[in-house]
Amino acid sequence: MNELEKFSPGLDGVVATETSISYLDTIQEEIVIRGYDLIELSKSVSYVDIIHLLLEGRLPDQSEKNSLETSMLERYELPSAVFEVLKLLPEQTHAMDGLRTGISVLGGYDHAIDDRSMLVNKERAYRLLGQVPSIVANSYRILTKTEMIHPDKNLPYSANFFFMVTGRKPSPIEEKIFDLSLLLYSEHEMPNSTFTARVIASTQSDLYGALTGAVASLKGNLHGGANEAVMHLLLEAGTISKFEELLRTKLSNKEKIMGFGHRVYMKKMDPRATMMKGALQQLCHIKGNDLLYHMCEAGERIMEREKGLYPNLDYYAAPVYWMLEIPIPLYTPIFFAARTAGICAHVLEQHAQNRLFRPRVKYVGERHVL
């Protein structure tokens, strides 16, 4: 076969790069992160451990974890120009577009921007892991004309992030579940946003540019934007029977149902969704209102029966964030903030073992002779 005829729409099944960061092992059913199964890790470690694992290649000991947590909290402060630029954005700007703009502004403050060495890139990644949550919380506050919020440096990393997006300190169980959601969102092999970041990095462009492109990718509702779309569907329905009716109507209109299906786990439930489903059940029980849990289960049954499709992480993360009283426009930005760890690891790896991404096309246009 002619090389140029090897074409897979959407690059389905195409191996884009070698990596030692992560791999979706569909045979052993593991989300392999630096050799460990993410689901198993989620039972004993926290999001900060995963950041260390992704960027350093190994889990931290307690003192490494403490100093990482402290150093990221110290990096939450942002140049005031980031806020000044965000204030100029029109009110209807989506929080993901605010985030994209904010990260882009940060690039100008990096005096070593052309230095892509591992050492400098890693320091940059840790700084961004402090700054991105701060942009997420404050760009939304600026856009909704509410008061800016500063980090509470006495709180652990995830509890502080929760505090900055909701304006209140989480209860221990809320902190645990929010942390779990960040951990589950942290890294997932080669989704569109990570691929986007690596493509950008492969021109020897910088980490800010790669992240900015990845925000734009993750915003789409076939990717991270699905979590917000799921919540709007649930709210539009409001009851179990109306949710079932809504799904059936959408399916008969050949519409896609957000939160279902996945390029890699098409015939099985995303194992991260199973974890978030458990968290939703727990939260609903504690808060004495299990409507969302039962609505989601009803939706799950219909989708399995009618389409043979299963929930992905966004389907259960959305109602979990709702029960945590997080504003809906922040669901996708929070997903991105959590994924910053994974994407940074990929950009660092791309810079360290770079070859420019430059695929070919299957030309189906006309040819003319002048």
Ligand SMILES: CC(=O)SCCNC(=O)CCNC(=O)[C@H](O)C(C)(C)COP(=O)(O)OP(=O)(O)OC[C@H]1O[C@@H](n2cnc3c(N)ncnc32)[C@H](O)[C@@H]1OP(=O)(O)O
């Ligand atoms: C954390 C994350 O980012 S996970 C992804 C979040 N995104 C979503 O939840 C959006 C909804 N889901 C989808 O659109 C898809 O399942 C994707 C984008 C995730 C994967 O897409 P692909 O691998 O390209 O599969 P594709 O879109 O071609 O679907 C294959 C078939 O399943 C159907 N299908 C896939 N997902 C859905 C869905 N959610 N609802 C209804 N039908 C669906 C398609 O209509 C298609 O049917 P057809 O062959 O009869 O045309």
Ligand SMILES: O=C([O-])CC(=O)C(=O)O
């Ligand atoms: O892997 C994908 O294509 C999308 C996804 O689930 C993620 O980014 O977490």
